[in-house]
Every structure is written in structure tokens, then in C-alpha cells.
Amino acid sequence: MDEKTEMTGLSKEDVIAAANYLAAACDTIWRERNGVGGMAPIARGPGGRFKEEDLRKLAVRYLKLAVSFGDGNAMNALSKMYQDKGAYPASESEDPGKESVALLKQAAEAGNPRAVSSVGMFYLHKPVPGFGGDFGGMEYDPEKGLRFLLEAFRLGEMKCGRHVGLCYQNGVGTPRDPVQAYRYFCAAADRGDSTAKLYKADCLLAGEGVEQDIQEAIGLYRSMVERREHDKVGAAYALARIYRDGVYAEKDLKKAREYFSFVLENATDHEKAMKEEAQRELENA
DSSP: OOHHHHTTTSOHHHHHHHHHHHHHHHHHHHHHHHTOOOSOOOOEETTEEOOHHHHHHHHHHHHHHHHHTTOHHHHHHHHHHHHOTTSOOOOOSSOHHHHHHHHHHHHHHTTOHHHHHHHHHHHTTOOBTTTBTOOTTOOOOHHHHHHHHHHHHHTTOTTHHHHHHHHHHHTSSSOOOHHHHHHHHHHHHHTTOHHHHHHHHHHHHHTSSSOOOHHHHHHHHHHHHHTTOTTHHHHHHHHHHHHHHOSSSOOOHHHHHHHHHHHHHHOOGGGHHHHHHHHHHHHHO
């Protein structure tokens, strides 16, 4: 047991496991605080939930050790903590954004798929959930950003296909190519990315990058609502507008109200615009 592991009485492997478990606990708290959800509450002690500051201090201690062992997941998690301005300041640097990005790049060099993806997003100057919008002085370089996203997708990062698709759809870092955009939306949807599934349905509805198939699009939207997938509100919003406007399907104001009601009941703070439109539609019905 070397000097680093003697500090905890744990093996190197156990330090890394503990660091990533504690990081997951902190991530749960971040998700609860921001209304994101997706992870079960953990990190409870005899007196109830640990104080967040104490938990983060413990996590930072173990993450720094795990980083010293070259663990890419720990690098990524610690980088994320450095940017969380609403919690314990893990970084003592005067510029935690730069320190965060340096760690993120180190994790990407170690082959961590999530970090490769985040570096790509930072080159696009796009915020990453949990990181915020401090790009640590990184220059805007869409071509380099797209290369990182493509590499992350190759490494198996689920959401990267969606972001690559958006680059092709909007001509960011590459000439606009709706066919390639649809291809990557499909690939990410096949990996389980709910937002990519929503974008796939949007393309099918509009016939963008693929032959128009309104029924398949409506079927995808419906399945997302029925299964209460992550982007269920966006899918319900699309269905409400379809049945309200009567362009892609026969007008059905009863169905439109039902889907607008679903939006109103389920929208999060991040879906405020859809919630406000649903409110107006129902008030004017």
C-alpha cells in the first residue's frame, strides 16, 4: 500500500470505486436541485441525508486521489464539480473554469467517452448539463468540436449521435447535410437516447433527410408519451400541435387539448415555453 492509499486505508481499486460512488451521490443531488431526475436518492446517514457540503468535500478528497491514479471517470467528475457554482467550490483556483477544462481534456486523452463528448461541446460553446457554460477560455472551433463528438460516438457515448446530427442539420463544423443528420439521430435513438428519438420523429414528420412518413412520426411521438420517456413533453407538444393545426393529420381539438394538458402537467422548468403555450391553448379552448 503506497502513501496515497495509506491516507484512506483502502486499495487503489477501492479508492477509485469509492470516488466514483461519491461522485454519483453528488450528481443525484445536483439532479434533484435542478429538477432533472434520473437517479435514485442515495447518501443517507443515521440522521437522514448528509449535508451536501460534507458529502462533496468527501467526494473531492477521493476524486483527487483517483485522478492521481489516472482514472478518467474521476477526472470527468471532478471537472464537473469545479464548474458547479451553486455548491461546495471543489477548486481553490482563481479560475475554476480553466482548471475544469484542463481536467476534462486530460480525461479525454485517457479515452473517457463522456469527457471526449464534453470537450467537443465546449469547442462548440454549448453548455453541458452539470458543467454550465464556463468554457475555460476555449476558442470556438466547430470543426474540432465535431471531430471530438464523432470520436465520442465511436467510443459509445450515447448522446453524441444526437449532437453530431444537430451539427449536420444546422451546418455547424460541416456543410449542412440533412441525410447525415437523420442517420445520426437514428443511430443515437437506437442506443436509447430519447431526445434523438424526438429529432428522428421531427425529421420523419417534415420529410427532412428522409422520405416523409407522417404515421411513423406520430407513432414515435405517441410511444414516447405512453412510455413516459425523458422527452415525453416534447413529443406530447408535437402531437398537440399536429391535432390542433390539422396539417399532418385530421384536425382533432379534443386530442389536441388532451396532449396540451399532458404538457401542462408534466413540463419541467427547462420546458417552460411549451408549458406556457399549453396554458394559453387550454385557457382559450
